[in-house]
Amino acid sequence: MNTLHDLRASQPRFQGLESGHRACQGCGQALAARLTLEAAGPNVALANATGCLEVFTTTWPDSAWRVPWLHSVFANAAAVAAGMEAALKMQGKDIKVLALAGDGGTFDIGFQALSGMLERGHNVLFVCYDNEAYMNTGVQRSSSTPHAAATTTSPAGIARMGKRHLKKDILSIIAAHHIPYAATASVAYAADLRKKVRRALQVDGPSFLQIHSPCPLGWGHGSELSVEVARLAVQTGLFPLIELELGALVGAMPIREIHPVTDYLKLQGRFKHLFADDARAREELAHLQALADHNIEVYGLQGKAPDTLDSEGADSVRRGGLRSA
Template sequence: MPKVIAPRDPKEWSLFTAGHTACAGCGQSLGARLVLNAAGPRTILVNATGCLEVFTTRFPSSAWRVPWLHSLFENASAVGSGVEAALKALGKADDVNVIVQGGDGGTADIGFGSLSGMFERGHNILYVCYDNEAYMNTGIQRSGLTPFAASTTTSPVGSEVLGNTTGKKDLPAIAVAHGVPYVATTTVAYPKDLEKKVKKALSIKGPKYIQILVPCPLGWGHDTALTIRLARLAVQSGIFPVIEVENGKLTSVMRIARKVPVDEYLKPQARFRHLFTPAGREELARVQALADANIERFGLLGARAG
């Protein structure tokens, strides 16, 4: 007997509202909605420039039901630090969450200096990086978090080079090196894991960092319906390890129940199309080696310890 539940409408319950102008199938809009609804209404959001800022606040409308600020690409963490300091001065720091959010470009490249300063000064802020692996808003340019062999408009495929020649910057490890008390990664394919990590992060005092893999149908060149499946395959193939690091110690990893070859993750994406030509065979083997190295490094396979 199917269960029957009371009528409800996201127009009433969601703090992130529909009518934003993200592309169909956008992983980032899903990620932002999950983060905000997990954080609750007593939250102040500071946004770096990027897709998220542009599609949620098309003048004169806003998709946010909480206070939301945007200043520039490079200073989101600095603005967030100021908001937190002001709350402290007003004696309201304990019951208001400050969340700074940005894309991978705003986090790993342009806003990296101010993010590092925010970590170092120890502000009580959660930083959320929506990682879609390139500058999608400005036309799919390569960023510091673009993975190896991905084709973007600034790392195109030609006769000499097959896509991006460098690997993904290990941003979670950089955050851990700052002595940040809580660092985690997750993807939009696991909403319960995402919500749990946001709530856990907000319960901890000090700077926190969460990186969320959000597939982008436009930049990755996949069918809009496959957003969730690709986010899941990125984890199951070992390409994107989902981990949790508390006070410098790896405390949990999402284990892979059935290991998937990277082909399954790469094939639906146009940015990796060249890996399935005779010329790309070597690169494909290198991507598989990178995934295997992740599995080895974090112990993603095998029985749970303890």
């Protein structure tokens, strides 16, 4: 059995996304993309939908990417990736294709192309950097924006308490495509994220990864708090870390110490209105707590296994507590 140190040292550290790009301080997406590339290694080609990641990494005439990278439009990263994969296959090249997109480019406008790519069985890993709004164009709500969050198009005020609708359960929709592998990950759990990227790249056929990626600007928290905020999303049960194979649940990271949702919400300006002394705010808080409790119940998240072991060693511990579907 390898020691934790050996396991850490053996992790790949390929730097596919260079520093010096133009992301905001504390950008969760930049961290998520760096971790994705570290795990994927150099033998990849990327299709990147319009959004913050594309904009801050490729401001003319510079590029922060050290791997082949192709810009797609907002809607069609999955279609472009599918074409790249088919062409590389014809050429007999063993290069794995990744599609990268924000939540807008995944849950909303990119969804049709994504569903088609999954259904046709392309050997592509689709990575969604989920910062829960259209950040690049000024923090407009998407179907991934959580219930009650304030954005510029779902403001909090007299008429309503931020977004009225629920965050779309994208993973369940992906699961309905019965692809070999799909998972959620978080920038607060780097080793788990890297492990999921490697697992996704191993499977033959389409895979999908949804990475929770805080946005200090859009979420209204200090840039030094991004990892803390991401961790609390997991530890409250609001963003469960789960894995699916052929649409069935095969893994869920247990939470050792479950936090109340207020620990997560109070750090973010987008939920500030929920802490006003008024009945509507209390009702919304109770609603969000109920959503977290539901996740904890459905995915069996309450567990004694450590959820903070940030190493490959954690996986064997974690596997012990897995629930099969």
